[in-house]
Amino acid sequence: MVLIFAESGDGKIRKAGQEAITYGKRLAEKAGVSCTAVILGPLDHPEDAGKYGADQVVHVTGPAFDHFDAQVWARAISDVALEKQAGYVILSHSSRGKALTGRLAIRLNAACVSGANDIPDLGNGCLVSKGVYSGKAFATIRLETDVKVISVMGNALQPMTDGAPAPVQGLAWSAAEPRVKFLKSDKVEGTVPLPEAEKVVSAGRGMKGPENWGIIEELASELGATTACSRPVADSDWRPHHEHVGQTGIAIRPNLYIAIGISGAIQHLAGVNRSKVIVVINKDPEAPFFKAADYGVVGDLFEVVPRLTQAIRNMKAAG
Numbered sequence: 001m002v003l004i005f006a007e008s009g010d011g012k013i014r015k016a017g018q019e020a021i022t023y024g025k026r027l028a029e030k031a032g033v034s035c036t037a038v039i040l041g042p043l044d045h046p047e048d049a050g051k052y053g054a055d056q057v058v059h060v061t062g063p064a065f066d067h068f069d070a071q072v073w074a075r076a077i078s079d080v081a082l083e084k085q086a087g088y089v090i091l092s093h094s095s096r097g098k099a100l101t102g103r104l105a106i107r108l109n110a111a112c113v114s115g116a117n118d119i120p121d122l123g124n125g126c127l128v129s130k131g132v133y134s135g136k137a138f139a140t141i142r143l144e145t146d147v148k149v150i151s152v153m154g155n156a157l158q159p160m161t162d163g164a165p166a167p168v169q170g171l172a173w174s175a176a177e178p179r180v181k182f183l184k185s186d187k188v189e190g191t192v193p194l195p196e197a198e199k200v201v202s203a204g205r206g207m208k209g210p211e212n213w214g215i216i217e218e219l220a221s222e223l224g225a226t227t228a229c230s231r232p233v234a235d236s237d238w239r240p241h242h243e244h245v246g247q248t249g250i251a252i253r254p255n256l257y258i259a260i261g262i263s264g265a266i267q268h269l270a271g272v273n274r275s276k277v278i279v280v281i282n283k284d285p286e287a288p289f290f291k292a293a294d295y296g297v298v299g300d301l302f303e304v305v306p307r308l309t310q311a312i313r314n315m316k317a318a319g
């Protein structure tokens, strides 16, 4: 059977969790087995995992799940995997997933692939494909152990939403005293998190300094978009680190990505080049980003961006 760790938070199954469930479902169909979603911590409607493809749900509760602790959570997931005799353990390649994948592989004596972008080919063993070299090439990896752990790249597939609610098995789980002590967490409020955003307005070093970000926020607000930035911008503390997209930042795949004053280095593109529509605003017609763009505006961002925002306002006002 296929066991899927479905990430949840704020009372719902997160988009990353939905994608992992649908991935697990597709894999289970290929393998001719059933799939079970495991949900850790409070969630009002765990049966909703069925909408995204889960045949069954194991809902594990206990104080250990009030805060994320990779060691404790990996132990809980592997306990369920062993009990259910899972042949595959699927999770998302999110920050939590990245912390869990290796730990689960060790606990389950499993081969693992992190960041898979397609359903495994089961024709000749279990072949899993993933992007390498900043997405410039694909590697195909054969997993030869009895248990296989696969984390799924964000936005690798569209979650299904038409499944039926799944039967839920409740499980109370208590952990030994954790080795990590939780002190506090700071949560970003009010915006759609980047991995889940449909529209993203992103800006780079062409902005010259943090004091100029007002025009980016105005455009994002008009579009209902989430803001992002290039790495040097976050490294210089012009913007918070959670906005950094790219190879070493968050990988995103929105419907619309507007890149403003960003050159389009390969490491930046690695995290954004799977966006559906890319719009680039740059004063340098030779900027590499234009090669990846669907639409390009060659011009000074300090003129172009306010005019674009105004044009959107006018369009909205005209209905």
Ligand SMILES: Cc1cc2nc3c(=O)[nH]c(=O)nc-3n(C[C@H](O)[C@H](O)[C@H](O)COP(=O)(O)OP(=O)(O)OC[C@H]3O[C@@H](n4cnc5c(N)ncnc54)[C@H](O)[C@@H]3O)c2cc1C
Residues within 6 Å of the ligand: 203, 204, 205, 206, 207, 229, 230, 231, 232, 233, 244, 245, 246, 247, 248, 249, 260, 261, 262, 263, 264, 265, 266, 267, 268, 271, 281, 282, 283, 284, 287, 299, 300, 301, 302
């Ligand atoms: C191992 C490694 C990992 C990395 N990971 C990442 C990553 O995850 N994400 C990431 O972003 N980078 C990453 N980088 C850095 C990356 O190589 C680039 O240095 C970085 O993306 C450049 O950021 P930028 O485009 O904002 O700045 P710049 O390269 O300085 O580009 C600024 C752009 O703004 C334009 N511009 C300037 N003024 C204006 C104006 N007035 N109007 C319009 N356009 C203007 C310029 O023409 C230029 O194209 C990584 C690098 C390494 C070595």
